[in-house]
Amino acid sequence: MTTVYSSASMSLDGFIAYDDDNPGPLFDWYQTGDVEMTTASESVAFRLTAHSADYLREQTARLGALVVGRRLFDVTDGWTGTHPWGVPVVVVTHEAPADWNYPGSDHFHFVGGVAEAVARARGLAGERDVCVAAGDIGTQALEAGLLDEVRIDLAPVVLGSGRPYFTGGTSWMLGEPTTLIQTARVTHLIFPVQGAAAR
């Protein structure tokens, strides 16, 4: 059964990157262990603790498609055509990019809204999971009731300012974490979404 979730590394003050999109020390946990993990992208490899490796492998083995915003797509230049997780990517944008054509770029899909993007990603993922990028897109998906889970890789750092995981709006109740894994430079947390909070 497909689980739709948002996911990102996050600071204690709720940011997923500095204002300039640099993740800074939020990504330290990807390079802090002894377990090598390669990805579909030749330029991206990790050195994880055993706990983080198990967590990440289980998550990516179940992953069927990604939903991201246009900012992330532009910042990474669409991962030059191949996302590290090697799955189709649905980009929420008002206008598909012109002249963007890398090997693998046919796995990228451009749609106009979050609900449509999640539906498209579900279709592409089949029985596997859909990961929605945190930030604007993830928050829109949460508020539209499209998320089953919120996943946070909580890094023990305070950024001071940056791009938030949750971009504001209504209040939401979540359940206690169904997964809680403490390892070097990160606490992996999975919260099930319950519903809008009463005031």
Add this chain to the structure above:
Amino acid sequence: MTTVYSSASMSLDGFIAYDDDNPGPLFDWYQTGDVEMTTASESVAFRLTAHSADYLREQTARLGALVVGRRLFDVTDGWTGTHPWGVPVVVVTHEAPADWNYPGSDHFHFVGGVAEAVARARGLAGERDVCVAAGDIGTQALEAGLLDEVRIDLAPVVLGSGRPYFTGGTSWMLGEPTTLIQTARVTHLIFPVQGAAAR
């Protein structure tokens, strides 16, 4: 030996209360268990899980003094003279309140700056710990290098907007949690402060 720490219940999006100072579901964990815990204030009592009760009793047994901001003092009317934890309270304010005089109000001290307030609280606490309220005052203390630990009672809720635990500024590195307790409606986390983060 005295430990100086900030502490508050916090949402996943980093808020310690709604904009109107109502903590909303952030405080659910105080009333969600079977263990009764009374306080120095007749009007404040808790019903905690066993895990939360152990955590809170250990913390309050070591507590010697509090540092709070003028906002919290005003919002609570200075706890009408008796803070629930029954310890001296140092209030950071440019002007001490006039005509504020409840029984117990001689345990309240009014000083002009955060560094001075922490020093005063250390003197009042003796060998015991000093708790600095999260928000403006806690962030100023963090940035002044006055905190040994950041303590977060992380509630599984997204508020959408509100008053932040960390009010911004420079970046700080913390260590992995030395305490991590998962129980109903809260994850109790204690992070040791390491130092300013490099960019």
